Amino acid sequence: GAVVSQHPSRVICKSGTSVKIECRSLDFQATTMFWYRQFPKQSLMLMATSNEGSKATYEQGVEKDKFLINHASLTLSTLTVTSAHPEDSSFYICSARAPEMAGNTEAFFGQGTRLTVV
Amino acid sequence: AQTVTQSQPEMSVQEAETVTLSCTYDTSESDYYLFWYKQPPSRQMILVIRQEAYKQQNATENRFSVNFQKAAKSFSLKISDSQLGDAAMYFCAYISGTSYGKLTFGQGTILTVHP
Numbered sequence: 001g002a003v004v005s006q007h008p009s010r011v012i013c014k015s016g017t018s019v020k021i022e023c024r025s026l027d028f029q030a031t032t033m034f035w036y037r038q039f040p041k042q043s044l045m046l047m048a049t050s051n052e053g054s055k056a057t058y059e060q061g062v063e064k065d066k067f068l069i070n071h072a073s074l075t076l077s078t079l080t081v082t083s084a085h086p087e088d089s090s091f092y093i094c095s096a097r098a099p100e101m102a103g104n105t106e107a108f109f110g111q112g113t114r115l116t117v118v
Numbered sequence: 119a120q121t122v123t124q125s126q127p128e129m130s131v132q133e134a135e136t137v138t139l140s141c142t143y144d145t146s147e148s149d150y151y152l153f154w155y156k157q158p159p160s161r162q163m164i165l166v167i168r169q170e171a172y173k174q175q176n177a178t179e180n181r182f183s184v185n186f187q188k189a190a191k192s193f194s195l196k197i198s199d200s201q202l203g204d205a206a207m208y209f210c211a212y213i214s215g216t217s218y219g220k221l222t223f224g225q226g227t228i229l230t231v232h233p
Contacts, residue, residue, distance in 0.1 A: 032218055038161075043209065043223045091161060097219025107219045109163035 003027055004096050006110025013084055013117055021079045021113045023094030029074035030096035034107070035067075038091045047092075050077040084117040091115075120145045122212050124224035131200045132232050138185075139195045139227050141210030149215030152186070154195045157226075158206040166208070169193065197229075205231045 003026040013019045023033055031052045036044040048069050049057040056069035066088075068080040077096075081088055093112040121144045131137035143152070154166040169177045169186050177184050181198045197204055210224040 034220060041207070041226070041228065043225050044163075044221075046220065046222075049220060093161075093163065095163075095219065095221070107213070107221055112161050 002106065002108045004030075004094065004108045004110045006094050006113055008113060009111055010114045011116070013115070015085055015117055016083055018080055018082045019084055019115060021081075021092055021094075021115075023077045023079070023096070023110050025075045025096045025108070028096075030077075031074060033071060033077040033094055033096045035069060035077075035079050036093045036095070038093060038112075040091075044093060047079075081115065084115070086117045089115055089117045120147070120150075120212050120214065120222050122210050122222050122224040124210050124227050126227045127225070128228045128230070130230040130232060131197070133200055133202060135200055136196060136198045137200055137229065139197075139208055139210075139229070141193045141195070141224055143191050143193060143210070143212050143224075145191070145212065145214075147214055147216075151213045151215070152184075152193045153211040153213070153221070154182070154184070154193075155209045155211055155223075156204075156206045157209065158203075163209075167195065200231050202231050202233060205229055 005024045007022045033050040035047045037047050038044045046059050047062045050069045050071040052071045052074050058064050071077040091114050094110040095107045123142045150171045152169045156164045156166050167177050167179045167182050176186050183196045185194045207226045207228050209226050212222045
């Protein structure tokens with residue numbers, strides 16, 4: 001159990017276009033999901049907290065209009081990178097918390113998405 | 119705000135030997151959890167071990183064990199009988215008891231295992 005699926009695993013897009021990344025909890029309901037960004041050989045930096053049925057909470061310095069987050073159901077959160085530029089190229093990872101499992105301590109990760117903007 | 123610090127950007131170990139990865143953290147909370155995650159070249163995050171702050175006993179998972187020093191806010195990971203498959207980037211992470219899955223990560227340590 002507790003599987004999080006992230007799609008696509010890799011995407012290449014042209015500069016100026018938008019790209020959507022999906023994060024799905026396959027066997028549990030996730031009221032809260034998290035989106036991280038990771039540069040090569042660096043740590044995961046939290047971008048935003050995605051809450052089902054409400055607006056996402058963004059970390060300081062993250063552009064809300066560039067990184068649109070939607071959490072329309074208990075099993076799906078999406079991150080849309082709008083008007084992508086080469087500097088948006090990175091590895092994006094989602095995680096989900098299952099409140100009914102192991103208290104508040106479990107976070108289950110997707111496989112990540114490598115975004116390349118050309 | 120909580121912070122997690124890993125002061126070893128890179129470590130190396132010989133196969134079958136033991137290595138310890140360091141981690142310190144800073145928090146004013148009493149209810150929290152600490153984790154070590156492994157990120158292999160596939161970049162999938164894999165939970166290695168978890169420690170509840172209220173537990174004095176150090177967590178152990180097979181060849182992986184932690185040395186949790188709460189007063190010193192230290193949380194090191196010991197890998198015994200290192201294997202080639204242990205080569206990865208390791209992250210120390212913190213969750214507040216009230217933050218519902220929101221992880222704060224350290225900078226990471228790249229572990230190389232030599233045959």
